[in-house]
Amino acid sequence: MASKDQAEYVDAIVQVRYAETDQMGFAYYANYFVWFEVGRTNFCRARGFTYADLERDTETFIPVIEARCQYKQRVCYDDELLVRTRVKEFHRLMLTFSYELLDRRTGALHAVGETRHVFTGSDGRPKSLPGKYRAYFE
Amino acid sequence: MASKDQAEYVDAIVQVRYAETDQMGFAYYANYFVWFEVGRTNFCRARGFTYADLERDTETFIPVIEARCQYKQRVCYDDELLVRTRVKEFHRLMLTFSYELLDRRTGALHAVGETRHVFTGSDGRPKSLPGKYRAYFE
Amino acid sequence: MASKDQAEYVDAIVQVRYAETDQMGFAYYANYFVWFEVGRTNFCRARGFTYADLERDTETFIPVIEARCQYKQRVCYDDELLVRTRVKEFHRLMLTFSYELLDRRTGALHAVGETRHVFTGSDGRPKSLPGKYRAYFE
Amino acid sequence: MASKDQAEYVDAIVQVRYAETDQMGFAYYANYFVWFEVGRTNFCRARGFTYADLERDTETFIPVIEARCQYKQRVCYDDELLVRTRVKEFHRLMLTFSYELLDRRTGALHAVGETRHVFTGSDGRPKSLPGKYRAYFE
Numbered sequence: 001m002a003s004k005d006q007a008e009y010v011d012a013i014v015q016v017r018y019a020e021t022d023q024m025g026f027a028y029y030a031n032y033f034v035w036f037e038v039g040r041t042n043f044c045r046a047r048g049f050t051y052a053d054l055e056r057d058t059e060t061f062i063p064v065i066e067a068r069c070q071y072k073q074r075v076c077y078d079d080e081l082l083v084r085t086r087v088k089e090f091h092r093l094m095l096t097f098s099y100e101l102l103d104r105r106t107g108a109l110h111a112v113g114e115t116r117h118v119f120t121g122s123d124g125r126p127k128s129l130p131g132k133y134r135a136y137f138e
Numbered sequence: 139m140a141s142k143d144q145a146e147y148v149d150a151i152v153q154v155r156y157a158e159t160d161q162m163g164f165a166y167y168a169n170y171f172v173w174f175e176v177g178r179t180n181f182c183r184a185r186g187f188t189y190a191d192l193e194r195d196t197e198t199f200i201p202v203i204e205a206r207c208q209y210k211q212r213v214c215y216d217d218e219l220l221v222r223t224r225v226k227e228f229h230r231l232m233l234t235f236s237y238e239l240l241d242r243r244t245g246a247l248h249a250v251g252e253t254r255h256v257f258t259g260s261d262g263r264p265k266s267l268p269g270k271y272r273a274y275f276e
Numbered sequence: 277m278a279s280k281d282q283a284e285y286v287d288a289i290v291q292v293r294y295a296e297t298d299q300m301g302f303a304y305y306a307n308y309f310v311w312f313e314v315g316r317t318n319f320c321r322a323r324g325f326t327y328a329d330l331e332r333d334t335e336t337f338i339p340v341i342e343a344r345c346q347y348k349q350r351v352c353y354d355d356e357l358l359v360r361t362r363v364k365e366f367h368r369l370m371l372t373f374s375y376e377l378l379d380r381r382t383g384a385l386h387a388v389g390e391t392r393h394v395f396t397g398s399d400g401r402p403k404s405l406p407g408k409y410r411a412y413f414e
Numbered sequence: 415m416a417s418k419d420q421a422e423y424v425d426a427i428v429q430v431r432y433a434e435t436d437q438m439g440f441a442y443y444a445n446y447f448v449w450f451e452v453g454r455t456n457f458c459r460a461r462g463f464t465y466a467d468l469e470r471d472t473e474t475f476i477p478v479i480e481a482r483c484q485y486k487q488r489v490c491y492d493d494e495l496l497v498r499t500r501v502k503e504f505h506r507l508m509l510t511f512s513y514e515l516l517d518r519r520t521g522a523l524h525a526v527g528e529t530r531h532v533f534t535g536s537d538g539r540p541k542s543l544p545g546k547y548r549a550y551f552e
Contacts, residue, residue, distance in 0.1 A: 015314075015317075017310060017313060017314060017317070018160055018161070018166070018313050018317065018327075019160065019166050019168060019310045019313060021160045021161040022156055022157065022159045022160065022161070023156070023159040023160070023161065023162075023163045023164075023215055023469075024161075024475050024477060025161045025536075026161075026477070026538075028156070028157050029447060029477075029478040029481055029529075030157060030444045030445070030447035030448050030451075030481075031444070033443060033444035033447065034293060034295045034444050037293060037294050037295060037444075038291075038293060041291075041293070041294065041354065050354060051294075051354070052352070052353055052354040055437075061438050063438060063440070063443075063485070063488070064443040064485055065484065065485050066482070066483070066484050066485065067443055067444075067482065067483050067485075068480070068481065068482035068483075069480070069481050069482075070479065070480050071477070071478055071479050071480065071481075074477070074538055076328070077161055077328055078317065078326060078327070078328040115443075122439075124440075124488055153452075153455075155448060155451060155452060155455070156451050156455065156465075157448045157451060161331075162337050162339060163398075164339070164400075167309060167339075167340040167343055167391075168306045168307070168309035168310050168313075168343075169306070171305060171306035171309065172306050172431060172433045175306075175431060175432050175433055176429075176431060179429075179431070179432065179492065188492060189432075189492070190490070190491050190492040193299075199300050201300060201302070201305075201347070201350070202305040202347055203346065203347050204344070204345070204346050204347065205305055205306075205344065205345050205347075206342070206343065206344035206345075207342070207343050207344075208341065208342050209339070209340055209341050209342065209343075212339070212400055214466070215466055216455065216464060216465070216466040253305075260301075262302075262350055294436055294437070294442070295436065295442050295444060297436045297437040298432055298433065298435045298436065298437070299432070299435040299436070299437065299438075299439045299440075299491055300437075301437045302437075304432070304433050306433060353437060
């Protein structure tokens with residue numbers, strides 16, 4: 001199912017919510033990381049599985065161990081954004097996603113970011129990603 | 139431990155976060171329900187137990203089945219608020235909290251609210267509150 | 277533009293985010309009110325204007341003065357929901373929306389809610405809704 | 415008011431809210447950035463001013479242009495944390511805070527992070543920090 005041919009990145013659409021703005025009049029900085037999560041969820045679905053299933057079926061979790069974001073242009077309420085998600089690095093014990101946040105209409109770049117993850121069981125201990133899921137990230 | 143003498147209400151202090159404001163320049167309305175939750179957590183502790191322990195030790199959860207809030211005066215970033223929490227009604231299968239949100243310094247009333255809860259197991263099915271915890275809410 | 281023929285309700289699609297769950301394993305109760313806001317935003321657009329423009333062009337805000345929600349069935353991460361939004365009551369100084377939260381596939385009802393609003397200027401003082409916008413809510 | 419003697423760092427206390435957990439059973443990763451903001455707010459107050467006043471009195475804003483966090487140990491509902499905030503770098507046009515997130519009781523390190531900021535007017539354009547505020551960050 002996963003192959004060299006599969007799209008290198010996956011776009012998710014996010015529309016900025018009023019709840020996500022702050023009194024400065026733009027989207028609050030922590031919310032970009034929520035949008036990155038929307039990007040990851042959508043990336044998994046586009047590759048052929050759901051993260052919800054992965055958690056449920058294999059008791060594997062993919063917590064974040066490092067996150068970063070560079071904010072380039074402010075984002076406003078009701079803006080339509082693309083969260084462009086890529087796997088930057090993947091091996092059995094670690095997974096790094098990179099993100100670009102783009103204006104859906106103009107293509108303007110609003111932010112870039114990265115999240116690094118490990119695989120754990122429900123007890124929080126490291127484990128390796130179950131074999132059948134590895135191909136999805138390659 | 140629980141007795142007629144115990145305080146009828148418990149006050150929790152909440153300081154409004156920048157994240158909780160929106161572009162209108164005041165706190166976003168959904169966050170009041172988060173503050174009510176802070177009030178509940180603090181109510182439990184003041185009564186002699188923690189909600190975290192109740193969940194962990196008895197696998198009992200207290201999900202919300204109804205919530206309401208009346209917004210009286212806007213709340214600003216950095217305001218110090220009191221969340222005044224009371225048990226309004228309690229029986230074996232149901233629990234209702236009421237809340238007042240007050241300015242900590244002036245005592246001005248910013249909002250009133252209510253949340254109604256049931257008791258469930260980790261499977262989401264109704265159960266009755268374990269006996270040792272009932273006295274805390276009476 | 278607004279007429280008797282216009283749809284009585286407007287549906288917005290919401291996909292439950294991981295950020296919106298809590299350790300009970302379902303969506304946290306305050307987030308339903310954020311989804312209601314998504315419903316309102318979408319309602320406005322379907323009626324022919326954007327709430328962002330209304331704020332910007334007329335310096336009119338529509339803060340919430342009362343909100344309520346009844347939770348009927350738990351909502352899980354990645355669930356696709358419909359937020360079905362209606363104007364329940366409208367006059368020059370007040371606006372009430374009602375909401376149904378439905379499973380997009382099964383149509384199962386997860387929650388019902390209501391938000392009541394007033395119209396204010398940027399100073400927070402009541403004003404009446406500018407005339408050109410009234411038809412949108414009728 | 416600001417002097418070499420002033421404390422190098424300022425500690426804010428944060429108690430993890432139920433709303434801040436996710437279905438993995440720990441605090442959701444984006445919320446750490448909200449806690450960093452609580453750290454900044456508290457840092458300002460400890461240095462002798464409030465960020466709210468700075469915004470209001472001088473129409474100066476301090477938006478984030480870069481943020482990062484390393485997650486070391488998971489954080490649970492009801493945990494009491496210290497957000498230890500320092501100015502890492504400061505000059506007229508730029509400000510960098512660093513953060514340590516510690517367990518209040520054990521002192522265990524849960525996370526470290528950094529946010530980089532610029533100074534802007536309400537129009538979002540860069541400006542330099544008004545003179546009277548510079549000493550607070552030195």
